[in-house]
Amino acid sequence: MAVFDITNYCNTSCTYCNRKNISGTGNLRQEPSIDTIIDIHEQLKALGVEHLALQGGEPLLRKDIVSVIQQIRKLRGKPYLDLKSRWDALISKQLTHNRLQVMCYQILKDIGFPIMSITTNGTYYSKDIEQALFNANFHLEVSLDACEEQLNCQFRKGGSFDLITDTITKYARMLPVIMNTTVYKENVSQIDKLISFAHKLGCIHIVLNPLRTAGTYADWTDDYLTQINKILDTAEQRNLTILVEFILPMNRVAGTNALDELKHKLRKASNVMIQFYKCQAYKNMESIYIGSDLEVYGCPWIAGFKKYSIGNVGKQPISELWELKCIGKFCNTNHEDNKLDCTAADNCRGNLL
Numbered sequence: 001m002a003v004f005d006i007t008n009y010c011n012t013s014c015t016y017c018n019r020k021n022i023s024g025t026g027n028l029r030q031e032p033s034i035d036t037i038i039d040i041h042e043q044l045k046a047l048g049v050e051h052l053a054l055q056g057g058e059p060l061l062r063k064d065i066v067s068v069i070q071q072i073r074k075l076r077g078k079p080y081l082d083l084k085s086r087w088d089a090l091i092s093k094q095l096t097h098n099r100l101q102v103m104c105y106q107i108l109k110d111i112g113f114p115i116m117s118i119t120t121n122g123t124y125y126s127k128d129i130e131q132a133l134f135n136a137n138f139h140l141e142v143s144l145d146a147c148e149e150q151l152n153c154q155f156r157k158g159g160s161f162d163l164i165t166d167t168i169t170k171y172a173r174m175l176p177v178i179m180n181t182t183v184y185k186e187n188v189s190q191i192d193k194l195i196s197f198a199h200k201l202g203c204i205h206i207v208l209n210p211l212r213t214a215g216t217y218a219d220w221t222d223d224y225l226t227q228i229n230k231i232l233d234t235a236e237q238r239n240l241t242i243l244v245e246f247i248l249p250m251n252r253v254a255g256t257n258a259l260d261e262l263k264h265k266l267r268k269a270s271n272v273m274i275q276f277y278k279c280q281a282y283k284n285m286e287s288i289y290i291g292s293d294l295e296v297y298g299c300p301w302i303a304g305f306k307k308y309s310i311g312n313v314g315k316q317p318i319s320e321l322w323e324l325k326c327i328g329k330f331c332n333t334n335h336e337d338n339k340l341d342c343t344a345a346d347n348c349r350g351n352l353l
Helices: 034-046 065-076 083-092 097-111 127-135 149-155 161-171 188-201 218-238 257-266 318-324
Strands: 002-005 051-055 115-120 139-143 177-183 205-210 243-249 272-277 288-290 295-297 332-334 339-341
Touching: 002 034, 034 051, 034 065, 034 318, 065 127, 083 097, 097 272, 127 161, 139 161, 149 161, 161 177, 161 188, 177 188, 188 205, 188 218, 218 243, 218 257, 218 272, 257 272, 288 318
Parallel strands: 002 051, 002 288, 051 115, 115 139, 139 177, 177 205, 205 243, 243 272
Antiparallel strands: 288 295, 332 339
16 A cells, blocks of 8 residues: 655644644645656556555645546546445445455456545535546545544544535545544544444445554553444444444454454454554555655654655655665564664554553
8 A cells, every 4th residue: 555645735733643734834835746646656556556545734625636636537547437336335235354355355456456545634525526536436535533523623623523524425425435533542432423423424434543642542442442342243233334444453462362253253244344453664565655745654653754764756766665675774673572663653652562
């Protein structure tokens, strides 16, 4: 997977966001040109990257975002596939984990790799953007953490809750919308409600990703696992009408009975997936992050810290950077001692907690 920040400008200020928000600061607005975006798309495609996520900043605030999407569509030459209808049909089959993954991959393969998505904070809606995304077979990922304004705004600053939910509803009429939810101590008990809320808004998929902040993660991990088990235990009876995906750091369950139990339950639960996450940077680069300044990192958490950059795609082809797989250049991980010499350690601890 590749993440590419096509702007560093954002109109919100989320408490836990590691990106630089230049609104109201003296920093320069950085936005790679359309030609640069197309060139990077082609380089990643040649490398066999399966998913390219355009992020920011807030990518929908680029004045030329419709042109960006249209140029990518023209380059790919794929007719629109009415992805929302395809996902709705898949969800209605009520498939369990292994079969669900196979069928999801088939839909994505039909689109053509790399799969394209844009991540937005949901504060901006445009019919022109919607039509461009639809024609180009994009998925839209929208960030929302709660079912009501007070809790959502506790960490996501600057965006009206009603505006965001209205934006999701509008885009979801034509597009496959994925709701990205950051799970933390204050909203972990609302996961069941969030799943229903995402479906009510028209989303086809909700991704629940725990906030891995040192000092605040370990004390509610058991609550997160409890909620995952609750959804798995009831999924068969509930006939979930939305894809539910949990991100679970592998170190939290590796070598325990909990891992075997979760995998057993997954075989019976329909429309539920678990991504057992491991640090994707410490051995080799399974993912790649490209900043709006074209600096390349093995992990988004260390983006912006130049000493951890493995190069700049404005100066060196991605293929050369990819082949380096030089995590040692910016991170020194000792898994025996559970030590991580990395700026990201204070946030994710390399999932070694």
